[in-house]
Amino acid sequence: MPSPAPTPNRSFQGLILALQTYWADKGCVILQPYDMEVGAGTFHPATTLRALGPKPWKAAYVQPSRRPKDGRYGENPNRLQHYYQFQVILKPNPPNLQELYLASLEAIGVDLKLHDIRFVEDDWESPTLGAWGLGWECWCDGMEVSQFTYFQQVAGFECAPVAGELTYGLERLAMYVQGVENVYDLDFNGAEGEDRVTYGDVFLQAEQEYSRHNFEAADTTMLFRQFTDAESACRAYLDAGAPNEGERHRMVQPAYDQCIKASHVFNLLDARGVISVTERQSYILRVRELAKACGAAWLKTAGGGA
């Protein structure tokens, strides 16, 4: 059986392969998704932690992103509680990052003589990560297909140098290049006949199940406990790895995992509607404090340039 060609406009996986090839060619390390539940590709330590400190860093990876509140039981053609982002991080940002981005669109089959690409103001901020940056939403014929951000601060620390972050919304982009109106109709593998697999074949059942879980079943008592547990574990690991005078920190990444965990648990609780408006702010602040503590510790490691 001939293997389906990885053409970006025929299959979802072809799109991913094309982006990976493109950015690998630009000197990025191609990482695999982080093995934890996160709300966005930015949470991957390859972005959050590596954006801090003076060391140059270039990476690209796919990251499944969980947004419990965005679940629609598989009934909305555009909204998913689990979707994929393709994340590129370049530190320091090269002077031609916009051109590199546009060329990546061409690499996945967007003809720049035919389509209207626009950079529309969008100041990015992640209150939970204590991070912000300036940049744009990138529009293709009126549709937002990527976010483009120059990180100014992460975990409460100034980025020096600044990293450029590109986030491609893979499903949207794939729907666009495939000319599909419903995400579940996306061609996943580009095969013909009975070998053909759609996005719906892979994910529709999962969307239904997780929507039920996120809105109706997730055990809130357990989640509240998990939040507190993750919070104290994060602090405990940071303490356990705390450096002696003149030495480096020795346990940042396990601590940061707990920060990620707390953030996702909070998102689940939020989707369950058990966090009031006032409490919401305080939970976000608690996660931010963890992120800040991890960022501070990272700057005392070899990776952070210490």
Added chain:
Amino acid sequence: MPDLLLELRSEEIPARMQRRAAEDLRKLVTDALVARGFLYEGAKAFATPRRLALHVAGLPARGEAVREERRGPRVGAPEAAIQGFLKSAGLTSLDQATTITDPKKGEFYLAVIEKAGRETLDVLAEILPEIVKSFPWPKAMRWGAASAQPGALRWVRPLQSIVATFGPETETPEVVPFEVGGIRAGTTTYGHRFLAPGPIEVRRFDDYIQALEKAKVILDADRRKDVILHDARDLAFACGLDLVEDEGLLEEVAGLVEWPVVLLGSFDAAFLDIPAEAIRATIRANQKCFVLRKSGSEDLAPAFILVSNLLASDGGLAITAGNERVVRARLSDAKFFWETDKATKLEDRLPKLDTIVFHEKLGTQGMRIQRIAALAKELAPLVGADPAQAEQAARLAKADLVTEMVGEFPELQGLMGAKYAALEGLPPSVATALGDHYKPLGPTDRVPSDPVAIAVALADKIDTLVGFWAIDEKPTGSKDPYALRRAALGVIRYLLEGRRLNLVRIFDKHSDEVGRSIIEAKIANAPAGVSAFAAGVGSVDWGGQTTNVKSLDLLAFFADRLKVYLRDQGARHDLVDAVFALPGQDDLLLIARRVEALQKFLETEDGKNLLAGYKRAANILRIEEKKDGRAYDAEPDAALAAQGEPAERALAEALQTARAEASKAVAAEDFAGAMRALSTLRAPVDAFFTDVTVNADDPKLRENRLALLNALRAATREVADFSKIEG
């Protein structure tokens, strides 16, 4: 005369910042030139998404020479003084100084310092980098490898290149030699990102703007707006449609393109079930597209205008199709919101509002609604509304805040409430009130006429004002985050249309309600065990009634807003002050009427002369009262006046009558009548000042005459405090 051309090319500048940035650039550069003595003939600045440009025409090639004379110490002064003088004047020895002779003080040293005029080019090279470094962007950023170092250049987005040339029209201009953030000024720029990406060499403004135009960049934002507007109208017209014009959107869209290409897209007519405002909001906010109406009709057409930045090789087919897809998805969302919202009654949404904090110190939306409902019910009879309907409308007025549609498009608040209320079959006045109670939103917005809407609007605005006054969050300077000035102006506009409210009493009573909410909010926010208490508020006597200090402060705020409002209507602000200076004035309608009558009166001869007479009387009283260290505020003795001069007697009689008449007329709210009563005083006052000497030798007579003048002062106070009137 030589010209300056400056272009700062960067990655995409947010649309909302471009116009202001161009203006800032013009001002900063020309101000810096003028401050150094360099005058110019004209300057114009431009902005596109990717560049700020400035043309300064008619600058001198070099500045004027400056000759300065500096006088030094006396000839033969101590050595230290002479050395100090040489140093400050930049001389090495006294041979370089001359002497002058002062006829009175003798001979002095004089240094003549001549400075040649500086080359304009050098001055520009000094000014421009500083302006770039300290440019006042609302938000600026660092970027690239340079951002590893402190003090790296900040710009709105990465700055890519600088063109800076200076020279006369007939010669090749020179590059202004400077560098900032690692970018050296030169003569190279780039055209449209996609249509003409190659480098362009430019020399001066004229060829710059032409070269850009060839490279598919329209430099002038107003021209881009014109192109968009005309093409959009034409395109709509050709399809039998009318463009729904939208200046804010036009301005924004012109800031998103360097080469506008207007296209027309369409959507399924089935979406037209969604309220037109919601269609417009979603297409406008999310897609930055214009909606269209069927020609000669108020109904929306299932089509929209989009503005692209690309002359596409397929004539825009793919771009249109792409935009249509997104519009379709957005409208599907809007339709979903609309259908979902209709399934829940507004009444059933109220519990949700109890969980939403309106303001940390003022409690939840739920508490706020209760306060507004109580107040609306109380105000209803005063504005001719049915109290039950006013209360019902007020209770539901904020329910649409928790609908899907308003959650997505906050600007539809009120409007969606009205739609949902009408669908539920609520009384028309109630439905209208839900939509109209936010009005007026600005000085040109209409004031609703339905009494129920008015009762709710007044209650909403008064609650907001009393609330923020209670927690001391008043507007300061340009900061007015809760739009309290607009709220006060709204109340003023409702009242001046012919409605009577005694504001201070209403404020007093409503502050009790607000106080209760503040306590509840404190308890809700405080950790367990902390007891809350009401902040003690001082009471004062105000025209015979005891009132809350904050109510009077809020009234003073209204007085200021009323002054601004009436001034815009052509009234004199000093007359507003003169009326507010009387105690117990809090009925804005009566105040405005009184100001109007007063202004008319003061425009008459009688009015002008009476004011002059009043000023004279007040002056004399002020001087004499100060001299004697006592006030002459006793009633004049009529019998004593009757024995005096005829003019004195006449004034005493006239005063008694006029004051009584004026007082009666004021009580009957007949301000014109009160002014007429006062006008009868003019002749006797004039005669009094002609015929009578106030400072008579007889102390009794003098005292009584001063008392007469005081009676005149008192009589005028029946209508206003004349001391506040200017002129």
